[in-house]
Amino acid sequence: xxxxxxxxxxxxxxxxxxxxxxxxxxxxxxxxxxxxxxxxxxxxxxxxxxxxxxxxxxxxxxxxxxxxxxxxxxxxxxxxxxxxxxxxxxxxxxxxxxxxxxxxxxxxxxxxxxxxxxxxxxxxxxxxxxxxxxxxxxxxxxxxxxxxxxxxxxxxxxxxxxxxxxxxxxxxxxxxxxxxxxxxxxxxxxxxxxxxxxxxxxxxxxxxxxxxxxx
Amino acid sequence: xxxxxxxxxxxxxxxxxxxxxxxxxxxxxxxxxxxxxxxxxxxxxxxxxxxxxxxxxxxxxxxxxxxxxxxxxxxxxxxxxxxxxxxxxxxxxxxxxxxxxxxxxxxxxxxxxxxxxxxxxxxxxxxxxxxxxxxxxxxxxxxxxxxxxxxxxxxxxxxxxxxxxxxxxxxxxxxxxxxxxxxxxxxxxxxxxxxxxxxxxxxxxxxxxxxxxxxxxxxxxxxxxxxxxxxxxxxxxxxxxxxxxxxxx
Numbered sequence: 001x002x003x004x005x006x007x008x009x010x011x012x013x014x015x016x017x018x019x020x021x022x023x024x025x026x027x028x029x030x031x032x033x034x035x036x037x038x039x040x041x042x043x044x045x046x047x048x049x050x051x052x053x054x055x056x057x058x059x060x061x062x063x064x065x066x067x068x069x070x071x072x073x074x075x076x077x078x079x080x081x082x083x084x085x086x087x088x089x090x091x092x093x094x095x096x097x098x099x100x101x102x103x104x105x106x107x108x109x110x111x112x113x114x115x116x117x118x119x120x121x122x123x124x125x126x127x128x129x130x131x132x133x134x135x136x137x138x139x140x141x142x143x144x145x146x147x148x149x150x151x152x153x154x155x156x157x158x159x160x161x162x163x164x165x166x167x168x169x170x171x172x173x174x175x176x177x178x179x180x181x182x183x184x185x186x187x188x189x190x191x192x193x194x195x196x197x198x199x200x201x202x203x204x205x206x207x208x209x210x211x212x213x214x215x
Numbered sequence: 216x217x218x219x220x221x222x223x224x225x226x227x228x229x230x231x232x233x234x235x236x237x238x239x240x241x242x243x244x245x246x247x248x249x250x251x252x253x254x255x256x257x258x259x260x261x262x263x264x265x266x267x268x269x270x271x272x273x274x275x276x277x278x279x280x281x282x283x284x285x286x287x288x289x290x291x292x293x294x295x296x297x298x299x300x301x302x303x304x305x306x307x308x309x310x311x312x313x314x315x316x317x318x319x320x321x322x323x324x325x326x327x328x329x330x331x332x333x334x335x336x337x338x339x340x341x342x343x344x345x346x347x348x349x350x351x352x353x354x355x356x357x358x359x360x361x362x363x364x365x366x367x368x369x370x371x372x373x374x375x376x377x378x379x380x381x382x383x384x385x386x387x388x389x390x391x392x393x394x395x396x397x398x399x400x401x402x403x404x405x406x407x408x409x410x411x412x413x414x415x416x417x418x419x420x421x422x423x424x425x426x427x428x429x430x431x432x433x434x435x436x437x438x439x440x441x442x443x444x445x446x447x448x449x450x451x452x453x454x455x456x457x458x459x460x461x462x463x464x
Contacts (some may be wrong), residue, residue, distance in 0.1 A: 037383030068226040075233060077381065082237050089244050093251040158383065163278070163390075171420050188383050188435050 009011070011133040015141030018211065021114045022145040023201045028114040032146055033193040035105060040162050042150030044098070045105050046143025049074050050136060052083050052109055053118065057135030059083075060123035067124075074121045079111070114142055149196045157187030255264040260313055261291040264423055264442040267374040268337045269362035278389050286306045288457050294337050301332040301457045309333075317350045317359070320378065328439045332453060339363065345461065347454050351446025354438040357368050358388065358446060364402060366463045373397040375443065385439030394432040396422040402447075404428045408455055413440035 004012075021027045031035040035041045059079050060067075069077045088106050090098035109115070118138050154160055159167040159176075168175015170183055186192050205211045217369055219225060262281040265271065270290060291313075293410040298312035309317055312333040316462070324330035335346040344363045351358050356378035363371040377386040387393055400411045414429040415437065432440045 007359075035382055037381065041382040064222065066229065067253040068220045068229050070221070071225055071230060078233060078237055082241065085241055086244060089248050089252070092255065093248040154383070185434050 008130065008133055011130060012140065015057070015134075015137040016128050016144060017141075017204075020141045020145065020204075020207065021117070021138050022142055022197065023204055024211065025114075025117075027117055028112050029197070031112055032142075032149060032197060033190045034108065034181060036146055036149040036193050037157065037188050038155055038163070039154045040183075041105075041148040042146040043143075045108070046139070046146050048084075048087060048105065048109055049112060049115070049142055050139040051087060052080060053115055053135040053139035054132055055084055055135075056080055056115060056174055057118060057123040057131040058117045058128055061126060061128045061131035072124065073120075075114075076116055079119070080115055081110050082160035084179065092098050101179045114138055132136065143198070144186060149193055153187045156184050156193070159183050255284075257314070258287050263374045263376065264313060264335055264346050264348075264361050265290060267363045267372045268294060268335075268344060269339045269363070269372050269425045270337075277391070279389065279394075284300060285410060292328050295335050298344075299334040299336065301334055301454070303329055304456055306334075306449045306457070311390060314464065317348045318357070319424040321350055321449070321453060322420070331455075332457070334457060338364070339365075339371050342366070347450055350430075351442050351447050351448040351449060352382045353375065353377050353388075353442040354385050354436075355381070358439065358442055359368070360446070362397075362447070362450065364458070366461050368402040368408075368458065368462060370397050370400050370402065377439070384433065387433045388443055392432075394431065399425040400428060400430065401426070402428075402451060408451045408458070410444065410451050412444045415440075431446075 003060045015021055018024065022029065022032055031045065035045050056079055060076060063075070063079075084106050088099065116134060126134070151161070154162075155166070159165060159170055165175075167181065168177045170177050220229075223401055233421070250378040255287035262284070264360075266279070266281055266334040269281060272282055274280075281287075295313075297308055299306050299312050300309045300315070301307075301314050313335065315331055315333045317333070325331075333348055337346065338343055342365055344365050346361050346363045349360045349362055355454055356382065357374065360373060362373045365371055373394050375386060379387060380386045380388065386431045393413055397411060402408055402410055412429050416430040416433060417424075417427060417429040419427065419429070420431045
């Protein structure tokens with residue numbers, strides 16, 4: 001990559017695969033379980049977190065030398081909460097429909113441990129540009145997993161993608177349903193997300209054995 | 216000059232400055248955007264009322280399509296023939312009735328006070344329909360909506376919305392296939408105002424039976440469904456005196 005040095009590019013690429021916040025660090029699991037019953041909700045959540053993480057990491061990195069270490073967690077929380085409220089208010093004024101979809105997740109974004117984790121582990125000790133890349137990278141890694149889970153849960157649980165039926169009509173018995181296929185109601189409930197995450201972790205570690213922790 | 220960020224006085228000053236900065240940014244933003252946000256909320260309410268009345272841009276296979284916000288204000292003036300409030304057994308006209316906060320009024324009613332219950336009159340297929348607002352509780356938070364009824368107490372259209380029901384489950388109450396099931400159902404069972412129940416056992420997923428006072432429930436959304444049934448019952452309780460005055464005997 002010409003624009004980014006190899007080291008910088010890794011900040012974005014690492015969290016997408018070998019250092020994924022959900023599958024490797026097992027952070028941010030709560031929102032991954034709660035909101036992935038639908039692909040659209042997963043995507044909205046992913047985009048919001050990318051914004052909050054990118055900007056948040058930059059702000060924390062700018063302030064890293066002036067934040068007193070005693071109250072750094074509170075300062076970080078204030079930054080996240082402020083950003084989330086700003087996003088919420090701006091959306092309410094200029095993209096009202098989208099803001100209604102997002103409203104449920106606002107609280108979840110503030111409590112997302114990936115965000116606090118990256119502030120604490122990276123932005124407090126690194127420069128602005130690198131922090132920005134790290135934020136975007138981790139949020140993307142989180143978003144990718146969310147979208148994968150949302151895809152399978154909506155497809156298998158409701159037979160739709162983005163709300164559009166793709167497997168036929170379950171009531172009129174058309175498409176796949178005509179040969180006896182049924183939607184799996186289990187996929188809509190949160191435990192199913194845990195199983196999907198588990199399968200992703202399994203696939204990822206069996207492809208790259210270096211990721212398996214020593215027992 | 217290096218600052219000692221470990222000193223207590225520094226910590227306190229930092230905290231104060233941060234709170235002031237963040238507070239003013241948010242206050243500035245909130246006051247700057249509030250007119251726009253209020254306008255959006257007003258348009259939404261108008262769209263919802265018109266939707267229940269059947270004024271929308273739905274095509275046979277589409278999802279929920281409101282009329283665009285650019286025309287909603289004119290359409291609302293046009294289609295809503297009269298806005299009323301029902302106070303103390305009397306019907307009064309009030310062209311700001313749609314701005315009434317039903318949650319507050321229902322609370323007043325419960326405490327035995329003088330509640331102002333909004334009613335919107337419009338027309339559907341040449342006959343008068345009355346749109347009643349509804350407010351209730353889902354699983355996580357508030358649910359609300361609007362219901363259009365004719366003089367025979369048959370539902371002509373509904374609109375539901377929610378604050379925080381689970382995506383893919385309770386949130387389905389605002390999807391068209393669920394709302395459409397209510398159209399044609401009667402609020403009367405025998406002679407009494409029983410409302411319409413969201414039922415897991417009606418064995419009628421296509422909702423062909425319009426005489427059973429039931430619509431098919433959503434899998435995995437029992438409590439939200441019960442909330443919808445209860446909300447309709449509550450609305451009927453509050454509006455019953457009014458409904459008696461318009462009901463065809």
